[in-house]
Amino acid sequence: MTAFKSDFMNVLQSRGFIHQISDPDSLDALAAKGEVVAYVGYDCTAASLHVGHLLSIMMLHWLQATGNKPIALMGGGTTRVGDPSGRDETRKILTYEQIDANKESIKGTFSKFITFGDGHSDAVMADNAEWLTKLNYIEMLRDVGRHFSINRMLTMDSVKLRLDREQELSFIEFNYMILQSYDFVELARRYKCNLQMGGSDQWGNIVNGVDLGRRMGTHQLHALTCPLLTTASGAKMGKTAAGAVWLNGDMLAPYDYWQYWRNTEDADVGRFLKLFTLLPMDEIERLSKLQGAEINDAKKILATEATALMHGRDAADKAEATARTTFEQGGTAQDLPSVEISRGELDAGIGVLVAFAEKTGLVASNGEARRQIKAGGLKVNDAPVTDEKMTLTANDLSSDGVIKLSMGKKKHVLLRLA
RNA sequence: GGGGGAGUGUCCCGAGUGGCAAAGGGAGCUGACUGUAAAUCAGCCGCCUCAUGGCUUCGCAGGUUCGAGUCCUGCCUCCCCCA
Numbered sequence: 001m002t003a004f005k006s007d008f009m010n011v012l013q014s015r016g017f018i019h020q021i022s023d024p025d026s027l028d029a030l031a032a033k034g035e036v037v038a039y040v041g042y043d044c045t046a047a048s049l050h051v052g053h054l055l056s057i058m059m060l061h062w063l064q065a066t067g068n069k070p071i072a073l074m075g076g077g078t079t080r081v082g083d084p085s086g087r088d089e090t091r092k093i094l095t096y097e098q099i100d101a102n103k104e105s106i107k108g109t110f111s112k113f114i115t116f117g118d119g120h121s122d123a124v125m126a127d128n129a130e131w132l133t134k135l136n137y138i139e140m141l142r143d144v145g146r147h148f149s150i151n152r153m154l155t156m157d158s159v160k161l162r163l164d165r166e167q168e169l170s171f172i173e174f175n176y177m178i179l180q181s182y183d184f185v186e187l188a189r190r191y192k193c194n195l196q197m198g199g200s201d202q203w204g205n206i207v208n209g210v211d212l213g214r215r216m217g218t219h220q221l222h223a224l225t226c227p228l229l230t231t232a233s234g235a236k237m238g239k240t241a242a243g244a245v246w247l248n249g250d251m252l253a254p255y256d257y258w259q260y261w262r263n264t265e266d267a268d269v270g271r272f273l274k275l276f277t278l279l280p281m282d283e284i285e286r287l288s289k290l291q292g293a294e295i296n297d298a299k300k301i302l303a304t305e306a307t308a309l310m311h312g313r314d315a316a317d318k319a320e321a322t323a324r325t326t327f328e329q330g331g332t333a334q335d336l337p338s339v340e341i342s343r344g345e346l347d348a349g350i351g352v353l354v355a356f357a358e359k360t361g362l363v364a365s366n367g368e369a370r371r372q373i374k375a376g377g378l379k380v381n382d383a384p385v386t387d388e389k390m391t392l393t394a395n396d397l398s399s400d401g402v403i404k405l406s407m408g409k410k411k412h413v414l415l416r417l418a
Numbered sequence: 419g420g421g422g423g424a425g426u427g428u429c430c431c432g433a434g435u436g437g438c439a440a441a442g443g444g445a446g447c448u449g450a451c452u453g454u455a456a457a458u459c460a461g462c463c464g465c466c467u468c469a470u471g472g473c474u475u476c477g478c479a480g481g482u483u484c485g486a487g488u489c490c491u492g493c494c495u496c497c498c499c500c501a
Contacts, residue, residue, distance in 0.1 A: 259454080262454065263454060263455075264455080265455055265456060266453090266455045266456060267455085267456075268455095269455090292453075293452090293453045293455095294453090295453080295455075296453055296454080296455080299453095299454085299455080323454080326454095327454055328454095363447090364447095365464090365465065365466085366465090366466075366467090367464085367465065367466075367467085368447085368462090368463085370467095371447090371448080371461090371462055371463080372447080372448060372462090374448095374461090374462085375447090375448045375449060375461065375462065376448075376449060377447080377448040377449070378448095388468085389468080407447090407448085408447080408448060408449090409448095409454065410454055
């Protein structure tokens with residue numbers, strides 16, 4: 001591909017963030033002057049963002065790092081409507097209380113990646129509830145609605161897919177793209193915003209906003225999307241057995257976050273290093289060349305760097321150390337996730353099934369625990385459990401005062417005396 | 419408004435003749451091999467139970483039957499055709 005003039009575009013390009021751009025040359029020119037004001041919108045559908053959102057957050061980071069201004073837009077308003085993109089079914093409608101609670105819970109994530117303030121390239125946090133909830137229906141139809149062609153909306157992927165698959169698409173969802181387009185115009189007016197970024201599934205919505213801006217007489221708006229991330233083997237990013245890979249530390253411990261990255265497939269390491277760490281390209285180049293078992297070193301660096309960004313350097317180092325004792329030295333690291341038990345419980349004896357299923361949740365049910373025992377998947381203090389009637393007592397406490405429970409090779413939880 | 423079709427193991431897709439805890443995929447979990455990778459092979463994959471067994475599942479609510487995902491009635495939702 002051609003080289004861009006601006007640092008921003010070159011960084012995004014070389015690190016693999018770019019999927020589509022509406023008007024590359026003109027955007028490049030803006031970026032070269034440090035005049036890009038870009039936003040990404042985040043719906044408040046859960047109490048935390050997950051790794052799927054990380055890509056766009058990294059784009060905001062690089063935007064700021066190259067002298068431009070990022071806007072993190074909270075979808076306090078649009079979440080009340082629900083985005084139909086990429087979904088077969090209607091999103092369940094959340095209550096306003098839930099949305100507001102989610103919003104507050106999500107906000108903290110951004111300060112890890114971008115700096116907020118009043119300066120030229122300082123980041124701004126906005127919330128579209130601020131203007132969307134004040135809209136007047138008739139005025140909205142006259143000012144904004146008339147610029148939208150139903151004919152064209154019906155050809156948009158988010159709509160067309162639903163129709164083709166004969167899946168319900170309600171009117172409320174049908175309006176989502178109009179609101180998102182309007183957001184772009186509103187941000188252009190308020191903050192001189194001139195670029196909206198997002199995942200490739202957002203292309204249609206973003207381009208609609210670009211269009212609306214032109215019709216409503218704003219300065220030129222731009223669209224830039226990043227690829228939708230899948231792992232090399234085709235799985236969607238961010239799902240594990242336990243569920244989504246959350247960014248909030250209270251929903252997914254830094255140690256587990258580190259583990260998620262550590263378990264990256266070989267074929268993804270280079271790509272992920274570019275996307276999810278700030279390491280310089282030549283260093284990544286070197287790490288990507290590692291072969292065979294050596295690639296594990298690259299994975300550890302990926303895990304530590306990614307965790308450091310999200311949870312801080314200390315937490316990342318700690319997670320790495322915990323992993324080292326647990327996996328490389330076969331020991332019992334004190335910083336593994338732990339569950340407290342009382343002296344009384346322990347003296348009475350805790351059945352293995354209860355310990356695994358109820359206390360730690362390593363398995364979903366007693367039956368699952370039994371099956372895993374038969375398959376040799378459960379261990380107490382690194383010794384396989386062979387008898388499902390076995391009980392844990394004070395005798396099982398290690399010298400450090402913990403009992404280590406393991407499911408498979410990777411999942412460990414400590415029972416700790418309260 | 420009239421006519422026709424569909425809703426299945428709460429992750430997804432999808433068979434199903436009155437005897438069904440319900441075929442088969444995919445996803446997922448464990449084991450083997452490895453490098454906390456991928457691929458491959460094996461086992462598991464509703465809940466409780468040592469086990470015989472028990473309980474809860476096929477849109478919702480009733481009914482027929484020794485027995486219903488399967489038959490009947492009503493309702494809900496979606497799709498198609500006609501008006």
